[in-house]
Amino acid sequence: MEKELVMGIDVGGQSTKLGVVNAEGEIIAQTVISSLQQELIDYINELTKAIKGLIAETNKTGKVKGIGIGAPNGNYYKGTVEYAPNLKWSYDADGKPTVVDLAALVKSFTSLPVTVTNDANAAAMGEMAYGVARGMKNFIMITLGTGVGSGIVVNGEVVYGHDGFAGELGHTIAVRDGRQCNCGLKGCLETYCSAMGVRRTAQKLLATNPEAKSPLRDLDPENISSKDVYDAAEQGDQIAIDIFKTTGQILGRSLADFVKFSAPEAIVLFGGLAKAKKYFHDDLVAAMEENQLQIWKGRIKVLYSSLKDSDAAILGASALAW
Numbered sequence: 001m002e003k004e005l006v007m008g009i010d011v012g013g014q015s016t017k018l019g020v021v022n023a024e025g026e027i028i029a030q031t032v033i034s035s036l037q038q039e040l041i042d043y044i045n046e047l048t049k050a051i052k053g054l055i056a057e058t059n060k061t062g063k064v065k066g067i068g069i070g071a072p073n074g075n076y077y078k079g080t081v082e083y084a085p086n087l088k089w090s091y092d093a094d095g096k097p098t099v100v101d102l103a104a105l106v107k108s109f110t111s112l113p114v115t116v117t118n119d120a121n122a123a124a125m126g127e128m129a130y131g132v133a134r135g136m137k138n139f140i141m142i143t144l145g146t147g148v149g150s151g152i153v154v155n156g157e158v159v160y161g162h163d164g165f166a167g168e169l170g171h172t173i174a175v176r177d178g179r180q181c182n183c184g185l186k187g188c189l190e191t192y193c194s195a196m197g198v199r200r201t202a203q204k205l206l207a208t209n210p211e212a213k214s215p216l217r218d219l220d221p222e223n224i225s226s227k228d229v230y231d232a233a234e235q236g237d238q239i240a241i242d243i244f245k246t247t248g249q250i251l252g253r254s255l256a257d258f259v260k261f262s263a264p265e266a267i268v269l270f271g272g273l274a275k276a277k278k279y280f281h282d283d284l285v286a287a288m289e290e291n292q293l294q295i296w297k298g299r300i301k302v303l304y305s306s307l308k309d310s311d312a313a314i315l316g317a318s319a320l321a322w
Contacts, residue, residue: 070122
């Protein structure tokens with residue numbers, strides 16, 4: 001009997017990662033494409049080409065029976081990506097984020113059933129099934145990437161809300177009247193604690209400390225990445241260390257607020273920025289505890305994903321397709 005396989009797709013602001021997953025939860029083949037296309041048709045063409053390539057690569061192992069997609073602003077109920085500010089291919093002719101029926105488009109090109117959810121929800125499902133949250137019934141997943149996403153699990157179930165969009169913690173207000181966010185609001189957590197937020201903090205600290213030496217000054221301020229900041233911190237650069245310190249403090253205060261909402265057993269951090277944890281973990285925990293109610297002080301674990309790179313999101317998304 002031919003083995004059944006599924007495909008999980010993790011749509012990020014910079015790249016889209018695809019993986020074919022077997023019944024044991026192993027990613028047996030994977031690939032990656034860019035997410036930076038300006039036109040929807042260009043993105044769909046690249047995506048479906050990659051899907052068909054993986055199907056061909058694994059057809060001797062088994063048959064892909066369905067596709068699960070985790071995407072920013074993905075709607076589990078409708079299969080749509082709605083008003084995602086970090087995906088340029090989802091913009092309309094006037095240059096504004098709009099609604100893309102991603103499930104229907106991918107299905108039309110592949111003839112496979114397709115289910116869509118929020119990318120952070122997919123990561124939470126993967127972490128609950130295969131990672132550090134295995135066995136947990138109540139936790140919050142925070143993805144620290146191009147933006148800040150979140151998946152909230154209560155009593156073993158992902159919280160979707162009445163319209164499919166519950167869990168936009170990256171767009172809670174971390175700093176009143178703070179930085180302008182792509183979503184249209186000001187002071188969103190995403191503007192401080194994402195890869196883009198780290199860049200903006202770097203730009204600010206470099207500008208306000210003109211006498212301080214830093215290897216970051218050798219870079220184009222508009223193109224500084226969180227990895228650049230990490231590399232500078234590894235060299236002992238104080239500006240870079242202060243950038244992560246600020247990031248950790250802001251994130252910690254917000255995590256204290258999130259705990260008050262759902263009383264999770266743990267908060268799991270995931271994504272590229274989480275790899276710099278040694279530079280912000282202590283400040284994060286200190287800020288969280290300082291702003292925590294007594295009943296939760298010292299009781300909420302801050303954990304880091306045990307799954308490499310995008311495996312949590314790919315595995316979680318693939319779970320939608322079984």
